[in-house]
Every structure is written in structure tokens, then in C-alpha cells.
Amino acid sequence: MVEVKPVSVGISRRRAVGVLLGSRVRSQTAYRTSFWLTVLTSVGIGLIEFIEIYVILTNVPVFGGLSFAQAALVFALANTSFALADLVFGQLDTVPSLLRMGRLEVMLVRPLPLLVQLVTSDFQLRRLGRAAVGLVIMVIALTQLDLVLTPATLYLLIITPLVGAAIYGALFVLAGGLQFFLIDGREFTSAFLYGGSYAGQLPGSVLLPPVRILFTFVIPATATAYLPGLLILGLPGPAFLPAWLGWFAPLFAVWAWGLALLAWRAGIRRFTGAGG
């Protein structure tokens, strides 16, 4: 008789993921100087992005109906969201090279979902540097704005970067899933992933209406910062983007994840169907 071993589960999946993340963090912090240099680079990227907005704002006093400080708040919310998503899901950007190098096969014969393995395969702590830039700009913008902090605005300030990170994370997964269908399709997926990130940092009102609709109701980038930002600032929204939509940011995140998981599962099915 073939002895059927009971599947021995000694530790929880959460613990397993913890071990994986721990190993990544240890390998990055093993070389201190190198680690801090990469953090610094990541801070630099965040700053350069802000300078871009800054240059525009110093030339036009009102940007899409927002003052400098108001636009800076939208930028900071979106940037923090994107940095957090990049920290967790940025690794999915490498799917094309994993496909080319045949690394995916190795991951497929392990009992952990591919998405979890990819997320933990290169968890880059340095990306926290960018999130820090976003947070600092957010705090500065808030001090300039003299906002009355009600429980509602406080709730929005806390929840928005998290919901935003969830939305951008979904975009990373969506882009990764689509890579299975495209050969070297990074240009295409970057258009909505990084395009979405850029659109999310701008006041939604400066986008042309069709673009505005695309980046709200299909790729919900404006829900990561601009829409909840309108509520925080107590402003009405432009055409097609009423401020109250901001309350539904979590729903936009659910929608984005629905799309993302659909694309991801189809992608894996495509891979096991075609063999890479």
C-alpha cells in the first residue's frame, strides 16, 4: 500500500509569510551603507516628482481649482499611496523577466500562491523612503491649510493612503496579470500603471473629461487622492467627479481588485496552458 502521509502543516501561512519577509529584510539590512544609500535614492525620486508639481504650481497660482497647498495635499496623498503599493507589489513589475528566465516554473511547484511568493520575493524596504517624502509633504501641506479637523476629515486622512495603496496595488497586479498575454508588454501596462500614478497625483479637474472618466471609473486613480481630497478640503468636484464619490474610495478599491485578480488568474491559466 502506498502510505498516504497526512499533509503536515506545522505553522500557519501568516507565519510562513513572516519568515519570507524577514529573510528579505535581513538581506537588505545586512549592508548598512548600501541600504541607506538606496533609501536616499528613493527619497530623491519622491522629491523630484514633487518638484515637477511645484514648478507647475509656482507658475499658475491656482491649479485645477486648487491652491498650492491644496494641490500639494493631493500630491502627497497619492504619492504616499503609490509608495506603499510599490513597497508591497512593486515586485510584480518583474514578471516579464521572470517569464523569460523561466523562474516562474520553480515558484509554481511550491505550495504557496504565486502572488504571495512574488510579493515576498523582493520586498524592498528602501521604497519606504518615498512614502516618507509623501508623509512629510502631507504634514507640511496640512499646516499651511488651517483645516478644521473633524472626525470625518481625520478618518479620510488616515484611510485615504491605505485605500489608495490598495488601488495602486491592484493596478500592479492587473499589470502583472496582463504580462502573461503580452510579449514585452511593459510599455502598455506602464501606461495605465505609472500613467495612473501620475494622474492620481494631479487635481482630477485638470484632466480632459474622457481621461478623467477613464482614470476614475475604469482605472480608479483619482479615488486614491483627489476625490477624498475634495472632501477633506470641502470643495465641490468638477464635471463627472462630484466630491461625494470620495466616500466610495473603498468601493473603487474593491472594483480594482476584482479586475486585478481576474487578470492575474487568467494570466496564470494562460501560462499553464501555453507553457510560457
Place this chain on the structure above:
Amino acid sequence: MTTREAIVEFADLRRSFVVRQKAGKVRRTKKIVHAVDGISVRIEAGESCGYIGANGAGKSTTIKMITGILVPTSGSVRTCGLDPVPQRRTLAREIGVVFGQRSQLWWDLPLRDSFQILAAIHRLDPTVARERTDQLIDGLGIADQLDTPVRQLSLGERMRGEVAAALVHSPRLLVLDEPTIGLDMISKERLRHFLIAERAEHGTTLLLTTHDMSDIERLCDRVLVVDHGRLVYDGSLPDLAQRVALQRVLVVDLWEPHAPLQLSGAAWIESEGGGIRQRLAFSPSRTTAAKVLAEVSAQVEVRDLTLEEPAIEDIVRTLYAS
């Protein structure tokens, strides 16, 4: 047919790929390549199977279908009683896979960490995992390499690490895709030695693809030969040896030209340079290279020698001829 569950079983397994080729400026033609073309095999628990064939014969495609990386075009495959692709993650706990050309280790971490991470991925109890890892480290002789980052290991060391990594969760089936490729003789022998012991101790079923007939001789009690996606031989190695010439060739370089050597244990095939280099075929089941060499040395002085293994392509060719 027995009622017990086979470790691997496939019936009329087929897999084809569509290859699009350019034909003219815009036109493309579709070509269907049958990588695996109707193979039926049943491997019982505890067996040790060698899966051989020339490049492109369909070995890797079969392995991908067994391990759940690839869906068959038609036919059925069951591994450890599971349907590989839909039950891929459950199956992953039952099988260990070593891809000779692809590393499963974390290249920037010490070898030891890879084992810990894999144990966590398989969600093993830490005590069980430690015991098993120690056993593997000991069996494969990699204790001195544990603190070295994987990228700094030699190929032989890394390969032993790969095998240990595939066995951390004590799988029932170990699939090895070209495990000895590129290894030197000593590394190859070490690895084989370990695999024999592992099988004897734990009853692990082995399925390996290789280009090295010595791997088959040392490790396998069953040989499957595939060619163009079809199974052309399924049986024991001695039986295969009866049907095809699994002969080794001893090439001797002499100091001076010599007439074709007449030997009792080996047959002369050809001479080069007027008899300075001679090729002598012998059957390893009847004699040894040392005996043949002794017989040659008794007649002439040998300056240099090499030993040629039988090529898988030749085996396949003679299988068709017989």
C-alpha cells in the same frame, strides 16, 4: 492491474504547441508541434525511473505536465493521486523538483537561509524541519557551505544544495531534470551516492531525465526512452542493453602507428592517423575498461586514452533499427 495508487500515471498523454512562423511580409503560418504524442506510463511508489531522449524529444514537457506547470492537450495525468494543474499547490507538498538549469535557491542569501525559507513555505513544524535539514546537510556533505551566499557556491555545491532544497519537505516523488548536467565526475558520483541512500532510507520515488547513461546505470531500475514525443522503450536497463549496444568506446593514442588491435574483450572499430589512434568498443556488462586497457598495454605502449559514453541519440537510433 493492481488497485494501489501509482505515484505517476499517464494515459495517452499528449501536448502540442502552436508555433507561428513568418511566411512572407505579413502572412504567418501556424505549425503544430507535437511535443508529447500519446505516452502511457505507470510508475509505482518506490520505483526509480530514468527518462531519456534526445534534446526536444519531449522530456521537459512531460515533466511540466507531471508537476502541474503545464496542462495536457489531451489524455490524462495523475501524480500522487492528484490532478496536477488544478491541484498544483496540494501536489507541491508531495513532490520535490530539481531543475538542473534553474535555481530554486535564494541567490543572495546563505544556503542555510534557503532551507529555512523553504521549510516555512511548506509550513513545516520547526523541529521536523530542523531534523530533516540536518539529515540532508549531512547526507550531501554541504555543512561547510551553509554560510556561503548561494551565488558564491560552485556548480557542484549548488547542485547538492538544490537537491537538499527539493527534499526539505520529504516529498514522496523527487523529479530531477538533468541533475548532473555540467558536474565533474566527483560531484556526479557524490550526488548519485546520496540519491541511492535517500531512496533506500525513505522509499522516495525517483524520476530523472539525463543525458548521462552512468546516471541511469547507477540510479535507475527502469528506463523510459522517448523520441519525438513517443515512448520507444520501457523496461529495465539490462533488457535495453540486450536490444541496443550500450557499448563504451575506449580511445587509445599510441606512440607509433600500429595495425588494428586484436583483443578478446573489445572490438576494434576504427583507426586514425594510420593506427596511432584506435577506437575500441567494449560492453561494460562483460568486461571493464581496466581489463581492456591491460590487454592493449600488453601489446603496445599507450600514450593517452579517453573513454566515450554511449550517446542517447545512438541508443535511440539502434532501437529503431532493431
